[in-house]
Amino acid sequence: MEGDLDLLFELVSRRSGSALSKQQRERVQQCAERLRGGRPWPSFVDELHGRQGAMALLELLASASVHKTDLFRDxxxxxxxxxxxxxxxxxxxxxxxxxxxxxxxxxxxxxxxxxxxxxxxxxxxxxxxxxxxxxxxxxxxxxxxxxxxxxxxxxxxxxxxxxxxxxxxxxxxxxxxxxxxxxxxxxxxxxxxxxxxxxxxxxxxxxxxxxxxxxxxxxxxxxxxxxxxxxxxxxxxxxxxxxxxxxxxxxxxxxxxxxxxxRTEPVPEVRAVPPPRPSAPVPVPRPSAPVRVEVAAVETKSPEQEGEELFSLVLEWSAAGQPDSETEAGLRKSLYLSPDLAAARYCLGLLLDQRGLRADATTEYRRALSVLQSGRARPTPFFLNPERLAEACRRALSRLSA
Ligand SMILES: C[S@@+](CC[C@H](N)C(=O)[O-])C[C@H]1O[C@@H](n2cnc3c(N)ncnc32)[C@H](O)[C@@H]1O
Incomplete structure (x- = not known):
């Protein structure tokens, strides 16, 4: 039973984010005793990992919570x-x-x-x-x-x-x-x-x-x-x-x-060097290579332009076989710099979609579509035009909701 309880605490901590104190563990254990009924511990804990145990798991997560609050606290x-x-x-x-x-x-x-x-x-x-x-x-x-x-x-x-x-x-x-x-x-x-x-x-x-x-x-x-x-x-x-x-x-x-x-100011460490000209046979820069900071450009480029440049680099790195995790980080950084970069948002959706993260992908496709529909989307000359991009988002959303 001790091993089962450890598994239970690990699950509750991971799914609630909570670092369980002694009192919280006691409350989780009491709640688990009640929910378990007569079932053996291993099958009860197993069930919590699946759909069937979803409601019980929510109750267990809530049992770990502290609800102390007041109006005008602090x-x-x-x-x-x-x-x-x-x-x-x-x-x-x-x-x-x-x-x-x-x-x-x-x-x-x-x-x-x-x-x-x-x-x-x-x-x-x-x-x-x-x-x-x-x-x-x-x-x-x-x-x-x-x-x-x-x-x-x-x-x-x-x-x-x-x-x-x-x-x-x-x-x-x-x-x-x-x-x-x-x-x-x-x-x-x-x-x-x-x-x-x-x-x-x-x-x-x-x-x-x-x-x-x-x-x-x-x-x-x-x-x-x-x-x-x-x-x-x-x-x-x-x-x-x-x-x-x-x-x-x-x-x-x-x-x-x-x-x-x-932050509204771009952070120097995340600044990107413009992508090499397509005709120049230069090696594709790897994200792990030190990023060159061009101080002179700090005054002249807006965060949106930086985001766009980083996005085009990310696409090149990705085509050159960069791991998905780095592509995702690059896309998120581009979007941090330029939140209305609908093309980057769509690509992030695609990446999450390919990794099977349907809910997250849906969110990103929706956000891309909403930016496109609002007319705020930043044009991206090297990517699909806004109408095609909006259509791609719609198709992805209808596929995911099917
Ligand atoms: C101490 S209360 C804080 C209430 C209020 N924010 C305040 O400061 O007075 C903490 C709340 O966070 C909630 N909580 C704990 N973990 C959570 C999680 N992973 N997601 C959402 N809410 C969570 C608990 O259910 C609890 O109601």
Whole structure:
């Protein structure tokens, strides 16, 4: 049984991202005892790896979670978020898209809705709340809170936006109509998209990654950053700073706290040298070779141009037999530099598709198609023209959905 339990803990840790503490292991074991019924341990653990055990596995993952939360948790950070991030965004007048990733029982979603109301954001703004735990989400959807959870809410806000019923304090329907909830495991892709557009203005993921293994936390930060719109803001809690510097994010220090933003400046290490002219019989550069940095070009090239150049290089490397993992990294880097490079997005879809990652491939094809349909796509003279590319995306999507 001990070996089976180790396998169970390993599975739960890998699929939830969580580095299981002693208490979490105890909770997982108790939950497993209940779900197992009379079945022998080995067949129960085996079943969890397949379709049949999917629901039980979700319950086990949720049993490892800690749902402790309150409204207005960490006021100084929220004050800075309101003043330096939300208020300037609200001035634009457009509907904002926020995401509370790991929203537990909804307190953080309600807090964000209150902050949006206070800065006078467009009422069509949305706050998406996601969590691994189905039972936490059931409670979250009620947007009804205890006095204990409400104790930090400024009186003016609680009087204006809550009314009491038998269950507690209920958020005004004007604000709760702006909330959406969805079950989502941060370890799994694809990540949710906002209701409008392809990136969120603000993603709040607080007190979730502290429970993660360092590898899962790092991967999650990267995936969350990919879901930000340009100039978007990632909010982690003060207890979970990003310790390793990242090429994709820069730290914004404001009001005694810090947030993260996708870098807008190209990072020198990822700069690409223009591809060799087709007629020149020069050897194809390998990605492992040191990348030459042309300082003079830094002022003259936009990140989009760099992304395009890198994309053409990646295609050449790939034709020369570069491993798929390096092609994928090159494509992602091109897209980081130039997010509207629909051709690179389509190629990334193809690559994921060939590797059997259907859901991820579908996401990339969809994103390519949406960029093409919006008219924002960067033209890529050496690749399919936009109409053909859009058609290729449509065909790929209909094949994958068949
Ligand atoms: C301590 S609560 C944080 C709630 C809120 N963000 C806050 O700071 O007050 C952590 C939440 O993260 C969720 N969680 C843990 N692992 C997760 C995962 N892999 N994917 C999505 N949510 C997860 C848990 O279910 C739990 O509700």
């Amino acid at each position: 006021e100084p950070q929220l004050e800075a978020l309101e003043r330096y991030v939300l208020a300037p965004l609200a001035e634009s007048g457009r509907a904002l898209q926020l995401w509370s990733a790991g929203c537990a029982t909804g307190e953080e979603v309600a807090t964000l809705l209150l902050l949006l109301a206070r800065v006078g954001a467009n009422p069509a703004s949305r706050v998406l709340g996601t969590d691994l735990s189905a039972s936490a989400l059931t409670q979250a959807r009620r947007l009804t809170f205890s006095d204990e959870a409400m104790r930090r809410v400024p009186a003016a806000l609680s009087e204006r936006w809550f009314r009491r019923n038998a269950e507690g304090l209920v958020l005004d329907p004007k604000l709760s109509a702006q909330a959406r909830f969805q079950q989502h495991n941060l370890v799994e892709t694809p990540y949710p998209f906002p209701e409008v557009g392809t990136g969120f203005d603000v993603i709040v993921c607080r007190n979730v990654l502290i429970y993660f293994t360092p590898e899962a936390a790092e991967r999650t930060v990267g995936l969350l950053a990919e879901r930000l719109r340009r100039g978007g803001t990632l909010v982690l809690s003060a207890a979970e700073p990003i310790l390793k510097p990242r090429a994709d994010l820069e730290t914004l220090r404001v009001g005694g706290t810090f947030f993260y933003r996708p």
